[in-house]
Amino acid sequence: MVDAWLYIGLFLLVGIVIPGMAIMISWLVAPRKPNPVKQSPYECGVETVGESRVQFKAQYYIFTLVFLVFDVETVFLFPWAVALGKLPLFVALEGIVFILILVAGLVYAWRKGMLEWV
Amino acid sequence: MTPLQLVFLLTAALTLVAAFRVVTTRNLVHAALWLVVTLFGVAVLFVLLNAPFLAVVQVVVYIGAIAVLFIFAIMLTRREMRDQGAQLNKGWWAAALVSLLTFGGLFWLTRSWDGFTRTAAPLPTGQDTLSALGKALVSPDAFVLPFEIASVLLLAALVGAVYVAYREK
Amino acid sequence: MTFWNDPIHFIAEWLRGLFIGWGMSGDVANVLIALIGAVVLASVAMVLDILLVWVERKVVARFQDRLGPNRLGPFGLFQPFADILKLIIKENITPAGADKVPYNIAPILAMTAVLLLWAVLPLAPTIFGVDLNVGALYLIAAGALGTLAIILAGWSSNNKFALIGAFRAVAMMVSYEIPMVVTLLIPTILAGTMSLNGMVKAQDVWFVVLSPLAVIIFLISAVAELGRAPFDLNEAESELVAGYHVEYSGMKFGLFYAAELLHAFTFGGFMAVLFFGGWRGPWAEQYPLLGLLYFFVKAMIGYWVFMWIRYTMPRIRIDHMLAFNWKFLTPLAFVLLMVTALVDKALAGAETWVYALGMFLANVVVAWVTVEILRAYSRRRRLEEEAPAKQVIRTGVEGQAAHH
Numbered sequence: 181m182v183d184a185w186l187y188i189g190l191f192l193l194v195g196i197v198i199p200g201m202a203i204m205i206s207w208l209v210a211p212r213k214p215n216p217v218k219q220s221p222y223e224c225g226v227e228t229v230g231e232s233r234v235q236f237k238a239q240y241y242i243f244t245l246v247f248l249v250f251d252v253e254t255v256f257l258f259p260w261a262v263a264l265g266k267l268p269l270f271v272a273l274e275g276i277v278f279i280l281i282l283v284a285g286l287v288y289a290w291r292k293g294m295l296e297w298v
Numbered sequence: 299m300t301p302l303q304l305v306f307l308l309t310a311a312l313t314l315v316a317a318f319r320v321v322t323t324r325n326l327v328h329a330a331l332w333l334v335v336t337l338f339g340v341a342v343l344f345v346l347l348n349a350p351f352l353a354v355v356q357v358v359v360y361i362g363a364i365a366v367l368f369i370f371a372i373m374l375t376r377r378e379m380r381d382q383g384a385q386l387n388k389g390w391w392a393a394a395l396v397s398l399l400t401f402g403g404l405f406w407l408t409r410s411w412d413g414f415t416r417t418a419a420p421l422p423t424g425q426d427t428l429s430a431l432g433k434a435l436v437s438p439d440a441f442v443l444p445f446e447i448a449s450v451l452l453l454a455a456l457v458g459a460v461y462v463a464y465r466e467k
Numbered sequence: 468m469t470f471w472n473d474p475i476h477f478i479a480e481w482l483r484g485l486f487i488g489w490g491m492s493g494d495v496a497n498v499l500i501a502l503i504g505a506v507v508l509a510s511v512a513m514v515l516d517i518l519l520v521w522v523e524r525k526v527v528a529r530f531q532d533r534l535g536p537n538r539l540g541p542f543g544l545f546q547p548f549a550d551i552l553k554l555i556i557k558e559n560i561t562p563a564g565a566d567k568v569p570y571n572i573a574p575i576l577a578m579t580a581v582l583l584l585w586a587v588l589p590l591a592p593t594i595f596g597v598d599l600n601v602g603a604l605y606l607i608a609a610g611a612l613g614t615l616a617i618i619l620a621g622w623s624s625n626n627k628f629a630l631i632g633a634f635r636a637v638a639m640m641v642s643y644e645i646p647m648v649v650t651l652l653i654p655t656i657l658a659g660t661m662s663l664n665g666m667v668k669a670q671d672v673w674f675v676v677l678s679p680l681a682v683i684i685f686l687i688s689a690v691a692e693l694g695r696a697p698f699d700l701n702e703a704e705s706e707l708v709a710g711y712h713v714e715y716s717g718m719k720f721g722l723f724y725a726a727e728l729l730h731a732f733t734f735g736g737f738m739a740v741l742f743f744g745g746w747r748g749p750w751a752e753q754y755p756l757l758g759l760l761y762f763f764v765k766a767m768i769g770y771w772v773f774m775w776i777r778y779t780m781p782r783i784r785i786d787h788m789l790a791f792n793w794k795f796l797t798p799l800a801f802v803l804l805m806v807t808a809l810v811d812k813a814l815a816g817a818e819t820w821v822y823a824l825g826m827f828l829a830n831v832v833v834a835w836v837t838v839e840i841l842r843a844y845s846r847r848r849r850l851e852e853e854a855p856a857k858q859v860i861r862t863g864v865e866g867q868a869a870h871h
Contacts, residue, residue: 183497183501184597184598184599185345185350185353186498186501187501187504187505187586187596187597188583188586188596188597188599189342190498190501190502190505191505191508191509191582191583191585191586191596192579192583193505194502194505194506194509194582195509195578195579195582195583196575196579198509198510198513198578198582199574199575199578199579199582199722200575202555202718202721202722203559203571203574203575203718203719203722205555205718206554206555206556206557206559206717206718206719207559209555209556210555210556210557210558210559210717210718211556211558212558212559213558214560214561216563218560219560219561219562219563220562220563221562221563221564221624221625221626221627221714222562222626222628222708222713222714228627234627234630235373235374236370236373236374236634238374238463240370240373240374240634240637240638241367241370241371241374242459242463243638243641243642243789243793244363244366244367244370244637244638244641245367245459245463246456246459246793247363247641247642247644247645248359248363248364248367249452249455249456249459250645250797251358251359251362251363251641251644251645251648252359252363252452253449253452254645254648254649254652255355255358255359255604256435256445256448256449257652257804258351258428258432258601258603258604258652258655258661259351259428259429259431259432259435260432260435260436261432261652261655261656261661261808262426262428262429262432262655262659262660262661263428263429263430263431263432263433263435263436264432264656264659264808264811264812265656265659265811265815266429266433266659267432267433267436269812271436271437271438271442272436272808272812274436274442274445274446275436275808276805276808276809277446277449278445278446278448278449279801279804279805280805281446281449281450281452281453282449282452282453282456283798283801284453285452285453285456285457286456286793286797286798286801288456288457288460289456289459289460290793290794292460294459294460294463295789295790295793295794296786296790297785297786297789297790301494327566327622328566331569331619334615350599350600350601351601351604354601354604354605354607354608355604357608357611357612358604358607358608358611361608361611361612361615362607362608362610362611362614362641362644363611363641365615366614366615366618366637366641369618369622370634370637373634426600426660427600428600428601428661429659
């Protein structure tokens with residue numbers, strides 16, 4: 181198994197080196213003539229007002245929170261799905277119970293208006 | 299030293315350095331990014347321990363979800379990303395003492411454990427570990443209760459999130 | 468073992484003999500061969516990527532009733548090389564106030580995240596990088612790195628457009644990851660394994676027959692994951708200029724562009740692997756190179772569908788996008804997962820055709836119920852919308868009556 185992951189590790193290395201090389205080549209041949217106007221943040225020609233890293237709507241955070249819960253859930257479900265074929269029926273149903281509990285959570289969040297953007 | 303040990307030492311060093319940078323860097327987003335490096339290092343350690351499922355889960359959940367959540371939280375809460383205040387407060391020595399005691403205690407407890415020196419029994423080849431894990435999660439004589447409780451725990455987390463975000467309309 | 472029935476191992480064995488003949492130890496030779504394999508596979512992906520630039524430009528031109536690139540070489544085939552040359556010699560502008568290190572890591576990471584997918588893609592029975600037993604989840608893990616690249620790009624650019632684009636992209640990618648993961652669970656259940664090559668081998672009946680709904684859900688969430696129209700609100704040229712890569716120029720922009728195209732093709736490949744039998748086809752088992760051909764044809768069709776959707780659909784609004792995911796796609800995917808698991812258990816010992824028919828019918832039933840629920844919902848909404856209007860008219864009439 182470690183052999184397979186050694187390959188993944190090497191692939192990660194190659195996958196970093198190839199695009200890295202593209203940037204290196206371009207760094208070698210491309211001109212470099214920076215000036216303040218060229219480097220100013222692009223806002224369609226209008227001067228930037230205030231800080232560029234602006235604050236964000238809380239909704240982004242809330243949706244990510246909901247996502248996190250379901251992400252963890254699906255991770256639990258993968259071993260269950262792999263083993264499903266070898267399980268007796270009532271044991272398989274426990275996975276369904278697991279899903280149902282969380283679908284209830286989704287319905288609750290929905291009813292409370294958490295899935296609304298505005 | 300075998301190549302495997304070399305990889306382990308490099309990964310462990312990277313993980314520790316990144317973890318140190320998480321605490322010391324003054325830029326909050328950089329701290330979150332160093333945290334990503336730390337978590338990735340832990341994923342590599344899982345691979346070295348022959349636990350590929352946990353490694354992939356580490357990347358999916360911690361880098362794909364929790365790190366993203368952290369970055370969103372940072373963007374929401376602070377307008378000024380660069381912390382100018384002092385990094386240590388008056389109680390730093392107490393925290394240092396507690397950390398030192400915890401580390402010493404753990405060190406003392408695990409010092410006599412023979413798991414460090416003993417070679418682990420090789421995994422039975424040909425056995426599908428994932429399938430075994432899946433069976434163990436739902437078998438009544440194994441971990442079905444923790445499995446279902448995990449679901450309830452996630453539900454509680456979701457309800458908590460709803461409560462925090464809920465506004466009277 | 469000859470070249471024709473196992474080319475990769477044939478070459479690997481030959482190389483190993485060569486390296487050991489040069490006086491290398493077996494382990495070093497193995498690592499070197501793995502490295503060569505990785506370089507070759509990644510290079511194939513990159514060369515393919517160059518061709519995809521041409522394909523994409525040519526196809527979009529046809530969709531828009533134009534000719535597309537046709538000057539350089541036959542059918543304009545040399546156009547992408549000219550594009551690359553241009554990108555390389557363009558100045559790389561780093562905006563003032565940019566966070567240099569993340570700014571430069573982001574395009575590399577975007578490409579790496581896509582290339583990593585190729586390590587597990589089963590191209591033919593014996594031609595693949597590696598067959599992980601966690602293949603399906605690995606797909607999501609690589610996607611997580613792609614998400615990170617977008618956050619890095621958006622945040623480090625010191626530009627409001629870039630930051631907004633990145634936030635939208637991430638909100639969309641993480642949201643649509645849920646239906647995607649759930650639809651990945653369905654082939655996992657049907658094949659009984661998470662290994663991608665194992666899934667292809669298990670498809671005596673293509674999974675698209677067993678679970679057509681899963682294919683549709685996977686297709687939609689894949690389009691969102693790719694950030695292509697109608698889910699391209701991270702780029703949204705009419706409002707955000709170019710989204711998260713607005714401040715990138717030259718080769719750094721080129722990498723984002725190339726990563727996006729290769730990502731789309733790779734997802735076409737994953738569609739083929741998960742639902743359309745991957746490399747399966749007549750004589751593919753005996754002649755892996757034939758399997759390679761089948762795989763690329765299927766992946767190209769998948770890629771073409773992505774382009775078809777991209778150039779046909781208008782962009783949707785962010786609240787609609789999130790509502791569509793959380794209120795429709797996610798519940799539907801979970802219901803489909805439960806139904807699939809139940810039917811799988813109920814028909815466990817049945818003949819293949821009974822199993823396939825049962826699965827297909829279960830999908831039809833789920834789809835039908837979904838459509839009925841949607842119809843009932845829209846009817847209720849329509850009545851609600853119409854009701855106040857009628858009331859106004861009635862009160863108007865009654866008001867007049869009261870006057871008299």
